[in-house]
Amino acid sequence: MHYIRLLRPAKLDGRKPIVSLLITITTDLGDSFLYPDEPVDLLVSADDPLGQSVISKADQGQPFRWTAGMRVLDIKLPVRAHMRSDDVTCTIKIHPATQPLPSGALRSKDVLPWRIGESSSAGWGLIMPVSVEVVRGICSPVSLRTLQLDTGSQPEDQLNLNLELEEDIGESIARHIWDAGVVTASFLADACRTREGVRDILPIRRGVFSVLELGCGVGILGITLALIIEKAAAAQGQVLGKTTVLLTDLAEAEERARSNISRAEKVLSRLPTPFSTVSLQYENLDWDDGKHGQFGPLASAQPWDLIILSDCTYNVDSLPALVGTLSALHTANLRHNESQADTKTLVILATKPRHSSEQALFGLLKADEWRYSVLKSIPLPKLGDDDEVVDIYLLEKGDEKV
Ligand SMILES: C[S@@+](CC[C@H](N)C(=O)[O-])C[C@H]1O[C@@H](n2cnc3c(N)ncnc32)[C@H](O)[C@@H]1O
Structure with a gap:
C-alpha cells in the first residue's frame, strides 16, 4: 500500500x-x-x-x-x-x-x-x-x-464508523499508521458481518469484554475494536454490558494516542446507546517493564479477555521483552481468576513480515508455551511485483488447545 x-x-x-x-x-x-x-x-x-x-x-x-x-x-x-x-x-x-x-x-x-x-x-x-x-x-x-469501517450495516450507519486518526507530519515514520494496522482493522470490521466470521476471532461469551493493546502507536487497532465491538457481540447474539479497551505504548506515543481516543469518543457518543458502554483508555507500558510483570494501575486492574498488537514484531531485539510481556499478562490473568483452571489468554497478533529474522518470534513463543495458528494471511493491495502479506495470528496460553 x-x-x-x-x-x-x-x-x-x-x-x-x-x-x-x-x-x-x-x-x-x-x-x-x-x-x-x-x-x-x-x-x-x-x-x-x-x-x-x-x-x-x-x-x-x-x-x-x-x-x-x-x-x-x-x-x-x-x-x-x-x-x-x-x-x-x-x-x-x-x-x-x-x-x-x-x-x-x-x-x-x-x-x-x-x-x-x-x-x-x-x-x-x-x-x-x-x-x-x-x-x-x-x-x-x-x-x-x-x-x-464496513461492518456490513446499513449505509447510514456506516457513516458513523469513520475511524479518524491523527498522524505526525513529515518524513519521520514514528506515530503513523502502518499496513498491518490498516489491514487488520479492515479484517476485524469485515468479520462482524457474519456470526461465523466473528466467533473465532472475537469470541464474546459474557456481558463484559476487556481488551489490552500493546505498542498501539496512533491507536488504529484498539480504537477500531472499540468502534466495532458491539457489532461483533450482536453478530454472536450477545449484548455487552461493559467493554474496556486499554491502549498502551511508550511515553512518546501517548499524546497522539490520547488525541485519537478523544476523536473516537465523539464517534462513540453519537452511536446508539449500547455503544456508550465502551471505555477507551490509555496507559504507558514499556515491554522492558512488562516482561517483569510491572504494569501500571489500569493494566493491572483487571484480567484481559484479549490482547492485540500489530506491526510490533519487526525489531528482533525487542522480541524477548515483547513475548515476556505477553507471558506476564497471562500470569496476571491467572492471578485474577481464582479458579485458575480455565484461564486462557488470547492474543491477536498482526504482522507484515519484512525480514526472515522476525521468525525468532515463534521460537520465543514456543519456549513460553504459547500455541499459535494463522487466522488469516491477507495479500496487500499492491503496485509492482512485491508480494506482500499481512499475517494475522491467534496465540493462546492456558487451558485449551488451539
Ligand atoms: C510499527 S509501530 C506499530 C504501531 C501500531 N501498532 C500500528 O499498527 O500502527 C510499533 C510500536 O511499538 C512500540 N514499541 C516499540 N518498542 C516498545 C517497547 N519496548 N515497549 C512498548 N512499546 C514499544 C512503538 O512505540 C510503536 O508505537
Missing part, C-alpha cells in the same frame, strides 16, 4: 492567500516512492464546515498528477476572492481522483482482496488519502487518516 503524506504542515500564504501543500506518496516505512505504470491524478478539496469550498472557483476540481520517478509534489491553490487567511476554516483532503466516496477516506472493504471483487473499485485500496484541518488560517501540525 502507499500513503499520501504531507512533508510539512500545510501553509496559507500571502495577502491573496494560497494554500500550499508539499506532499509525497510512499510505502508505510517511507522507503520507496509510488512508481505507477500510469500517472495517478490526485484531487484536492478544501471545504468549510458548511461544505462550501474555500478554493477559488477556477481552481476547484483541478487534478494534480503523480508520475513514475516523482519524489515530491508541490500543490498550490488560491483561496476564494475576498477571503483573508484568518477567514479560512476548512478540511483539506487529498485523494486519488478515481477513489470512491467518501472523499478523503479509505473504505475498509477496498483493502480486503475478497471484498474488492464485489465492486468495480479494484485497486482503489492502493493509495491512502490524507486530510488536514485549518482553523481561522492556522494549519494543524498533524494530518488525519480516515478509514471507513
Whole structure:
C-alpha cells in the first residue's frame, strides 16, 4: 500500500492567500516512492464546515498528477476572492481522483482482496488519502487518516464508523499508521458481518469484554475494536454490558494516542446507546517493564479477555521483552481468576513480515508455551511485483488447545 503524506504542515500564504501543500506518496516505512505504470491524478478539496469550498472557483476540481520517478509534489491553490487567511476554516483532503466516496477516506472493504471483487473499485485500496484541518488560517501540525469501517450495516450507519486518526507530519515514520494496522482493522470490521466470521476471532461469551493493546502507536487497532465491538457481540447474539479497551505504548506515543481516543469518543457518543458502554483508555507500558510483570494501575486492574498488537514484531531485539510481556499478562490473568483452571489468554497478533529474522518470534513463543495458528494471511493491495502479506495470528496460553 502507499500513503499520501504531507512533508510539512500545510501553509496559507500571502495577502491573496494560497494554500500550499508539499506532499509525497510512499510505502508505510517511507522507503520507496509510488512508481505507477500510469500517472495517478490526485484531487484536492478544501471545504468549510458548511461544505462550501474555500478554493477559488477556477481552481476547484483541478487534478494534480503523480508520475513514475516523482519524489515530491508541490500543490498550490488560491483561496476564494475576498477571503483573508484568518477567514479560512476548512478540511483539506487529498485523494486519488478515481477513489470512491467518501472523499478523503479509505473504505475498509477496498483493502480486503475478497471484498474488492464485489465492486468495480479494484485497486482503489492502493493509495491512502490524507486530510488536514485549518482553523481561522492556522494549519494543524498533524494530518488525519480516515478509514471507513464496513461492518456490513446499513449505509447510514456506516457513516458513523469513520475511524479518524491523527498522524505526525513529515518524513519521520514514528506515530503513523502502518499496513498491518490498516489491514487488520479492515479484517476485524469485515468479520462482524457474519456470526461465523466473528466467533473465532472475537469470541464474546459474557456481558463484559476487556481488551489490552500493546505498542498501539496512533491507536488504529484498539480504537477500531472499540468502534466495532458491539457489532461483533450482536453478530454472536450477545449484548455487552461493559467493554474496556486499554491502549498502551511508550511515553512518546501517548499524546497522539490520547488525541485519537478523544476523536473516537465523539464517534462513540453519537452511536446508539449500547455503544456508550465502551471505555477507551490509555496507559504507558514499556515491554522492558512488562516482561517483569510491572504494569501500571489500569493494566493491572483487571484480567484481559484479549490482547492485540500489530506491526510490533519487526525489531528482533525487542522480541524477548515483547513475548515476556505477553507471558506476564497471562500470569496476571491467572492471578485474577481464582479458579485458575480455565484461564486462557488470547492474543491477536498482526504482522507484515519484512525480514526472515522476525521468525525468532515463534521460537520465543514456543519456549513460553504459547500455541499459535494463522487466522488469516491477507495479500496487500499492491503496485509492482512485491508480494506482500499481512499475517494475522491467534496465540493462546492456558487451558485449551488451539
Ligand atoms: C510499527 S509501530 C506499530 C504501531 C501500531 N501498532 C500500528 O499498527 O500502527 C510499533 C510500536 O511499538 C512500540 N514499541 C516499540 N518498542 C516498545 C517497547 N519496548 N515497549 C512498548 N512499546 C514499544 C512503538 O512505540 C510503536 O508505537
